[in-house]
Amino acid sequence: MAVGLSVAAIAQVRVGVKGGWNIANVTNTNSGGVDNNRSLNSFHVGAIADIPLSPVLSLQPGVFYTGKGSKLSEGDTDGSTYYKTTTNPQYIEIPVNFVGKIPVGEQTKIFLGVGPYAAFGVAGKNKWEASLAGVKTSGESNIKWDDDTPFNDGDQNRGYDKYKRFDYGGNLLAGVEFGNFLVSAQYGMGFGKILSGSDNSTDDKSKNRVWSFSVGYLFGGTR
Secondary structure, three states, X not given: OHHHHHHHHXXXXXXXXXXXXXXXXXOOOOOOOOOHHHOEEEEEEEEEEEEEEEOOEEEXXXXXXXXXXXXXXXXXXXXXXXXXXXXXXXXXXXXXXXXXXXXXXXXXXXXXXXXXXXXXXXXXXXXXXXXXXXXXXXXXXXXXXXXXOOOOOOOOOOOOOOEOOEEEEEEEEEEEEEOOEEEEEEEEEEEEEXXXXXXXXXXXXXXXXXXXXXXXXXXXXXX
């Protein structure tokens, strides 16, 4: 009986692909506030699984390549003085969301979800451009990562010109399933400070905040 139930549960598991648009930002106050003018457009793409736990509840783990970061600008692009900097760290992110589904049609469901994520920095660039008295300059550099992961807490390769390799946080999401297709919106809130160096209660700034808007497809029969 146990084997039969396990096979039946596995048969209902669906896997799929999901991707879309990120509106990323980084907090700039100890209380977690952001300046919307610093939002940066990026993207995410990856794979998910939909594992049924009950007729109305699923576990949805996934793995994504996702871009985060923010921008800062001052002045007018046509003016005599202008500068703009962008930072776009990119991560491999693993979310594990619990998703409740409400049927609203024969093959249509509204869903709401919540869950944690862990992320590992793998790439990204810092870019800048400036104009002073009509003279324009620009440049870019690869983001530097420290090795301050949960597996190497004594790392000495840290400093405020580097980003922490490991990030973690939580997600809130909502969307609609149309048969095998899904459309969703998600808010990701980072709990860890992204800049390297020691943590302390008086300097808790610079945490990832990301709005994600996605489309996806789940292979297998609808549930």
